[in-house]
Amino acid sequence: MADVLEKEEKAKELLIDKQPKEPLLSKKNRKLLNDPLNDNNPITVQVLGICSALAITVKLYPALVMSISVLFVMAAGNVIVSLMRNFIPNRIRIIVQLVVVASLVALVDQVLKAFVYDVSKELSVFVGLIITNCIIMGRLEAFALGNTVWKSFLDGIGNAFGYAWILLAVAFFRELLGSGTLFGFQVIPNAWYLANGGFYSNNGFMLLPPMALITVGIIIWVQRARNTKLIEE
Amino acid sequence: MQELVNLFVKAIFVDNMIFAYFLGMCSYLAVSKKVSTAVGLGIAVIFVLTITVPVNFLLENYILREGALSWLSPAFAEVDLSFLSFILFIAVIASMVQLVEMTVEKFSPSLYNALGIFLPLIAVNCAILGGSLFMQERNFIGITEATVFGFGSGIGWFLAIVAIAAIREKIQYSNVPAPLKGLGITFIVTGLMGIAFMSFMGIKL
Numbered sequence: 001m002a003d004v005l006e007k008e009e010k011a012k013e014l015l016i017d018k019q020p021k022e023p024l025l026s027k028k029n030r031k032l033l034n035d036p037l038n039d040n041n042p043i044t045v046q047v048l049g050i051c052s053a054l055a056i057t058v059k060l061y062p063a064l065v066m067s068i069s070v071l072f073v074m075a076a077g078n079v080i081v082s083l084m085r086n087f088i089p090n091r092i093r094i095i096v097q098l099v100v101v102a103s104l105v106a107l108v109d110q111v112l113k114a115f116v117y118d119v120s121k122e123l124s125v126f127v128g129l130i131i132t133n134c135i136i137m138g139r140l141e142a143f144a145l146g147n148t149v150w151k152s153f154l155d156g157i158g159n160a161f162g163y164a165w166i167l168l169a170v171a172f173f174r175e176l177l178g179s180g181t182l183f184g185f186q187v188i189p190n191a192w193y194l195a196n197g198g199f200y201s202n203n204g205f206m207l208l209p210p211m212a213l214i215t216v217g218i219i220i221w222v223q224r225a226r227n228t229k230l231i232e233e
Numbered sequence: 234m235q236e237l238v239n240l241f242v243k244a245i246f247v248d249n250m251i252f253a254y255f256l257g258m259c260s261y262l263a264v265s266k267k268v269s270t271a272v273g274l275g276i277a278v279i280f281v282l283t284i285t286v287p288v289n290f291l292l293e294n295y296i297l298r299e300g301a302l303s304w305l306s307p308a309f310a311e312v313d314l315s316f317l318s319f320i321l322f323i324a325v326i327a328s329m330v331q332l333v334e335m336t337v338e339k340f341s342p343s344l345y346n347a348l349g350i351f352l353p354l355i356a357v358n359c360a361i362l363g364g365s366l367f368m369q370e371r372n373f374i375g376i377t378e379a380t381v382f383g384f385g386s387g388i389g390w391f392l393a394i395v396a397i398a399a400i401r402e403k404i405q406y407s408n409v410p411a412p413l414k415g416l417g418i419t420f421i422v423t424g425l426m427g428i429a430f431m432s433f434m435g436i437k438l
Contacts (some may be wrong), residue, residue, distance in 0.1 A: 051359035125366035134259035210427030217420035224412035232415030
């Protein structure tokens with residue numbers, strides 16, 4: 001009996017060895033990258049990471065800086081936690097994850113302070129709040145703890161891009177309608193403004209916090225109207 | 234005293250964690266389907282904020298800030314450890330949540346059952362870390378101020394989540410456009426509530 005079992009095991013090992021190696025960007029892996037952009041978007045579908053997403057979308061530039069920071073923290077955090085996934089005791093995993101993320105965020109914070117001080121001042125506490133950004137914890141918990149390094153890396157990048165495009169879309173509308181600029185450049189012609197004898201004036205309301213929520217609400221509306229399988233019962 | 238009351242009211246209404254800063258939105262959206270669970274989570278947040286903000290205040294003023302270590306020896310007067318603040322704050326929050334959970338379990342099992350899974354979740358609630366980071370940014374003078382600020386912010390968060398849960402319970406019976414159902418309408422309603430809360434802006438006592 002034992003012999004048979006041994007043989008079976010050996011056969012299994014051989015099978016595993018003989019399986020063709022998965023290409024780096026196989027269909028499954030590409031799905032990891034593409035899904036979070038639409039069908040499984042972290043903000044509009046998974047409802048994660050809204051906390052810091054909305055407060056910094058008054059202008060495009062801070063939103064871009066924030067997206068890049070989140071991209072870095074997500075990719076690196078996912079890779080590190082995935083590397084350690086077999087050594088982390090289950091009971092203290094949240095604390096371990098928090099420490100990994102907090103160290104990465106401290107790094108980002110120092111870099112921002114050194115190179116783009118103005119933006120870092122503008123983002124104020126929201127850089128620190130990347131730590132508790134639910135997307136990061138959520139992906140670590142749901143994905144990196146159970147998957148290989150390369151897959152976790154792709155998942156991190158995919159989700160960060162899903163987060164970034166919503167952030168940039170909200171910031172685009174708020175900056176365009178609220179201050180008439182994009183990335184700080186005047187887009188609405190100056191002659192249109194009331195002060196110069198025109199007919200247009202900026203909608204200052206777009207700059208206020210509640211409008212960020214309503215803009216996201218409308219983005220969700222449009223997305224779900226086009227992608228009907230996302231509609232909630 | 235008057236200043237404290239002012240700070241308290243400001244923390245609840247004017248600087249409301251949710252409507253002014255969007256902190257703790259994730260759990261706010263995820264756990265607001267029923268009023269009873271919303272009340273449980275709200276109480277847990279008040280609890281943890283009231284404890285962690287003063288603890289982090291002590292940490293900030295006696296360890297992290299530039300020159301804060303001078304009580305140990307004058308030689309440390311120039312040490313600036315503020316780059317460690319994120320890691321220490323989150324560690325304090327995670328361990329405090331763990332401690333609070335154990336204490337509540339021991340002394341009040343009924344409250345523990347009511348709060349249930351919410352307590353451990355709070356460690357990653359942005360409102361908690363946000364409270365500590367705002368405390369750091371605003372340079373409070375004493376520990377009383379920090380405590381009042383933490384308590385007020387907690388109450389503000391509690392009010393917001395209970396209000397949205399009540400609205401969501403009612404909205405189930407309304408005829409919302411299909412793509413807006415659930416998440417979408419909640420965002421828009423929160424935005425409208427935020428506009429209402431903006432009327433508190435600039436109030437001083």
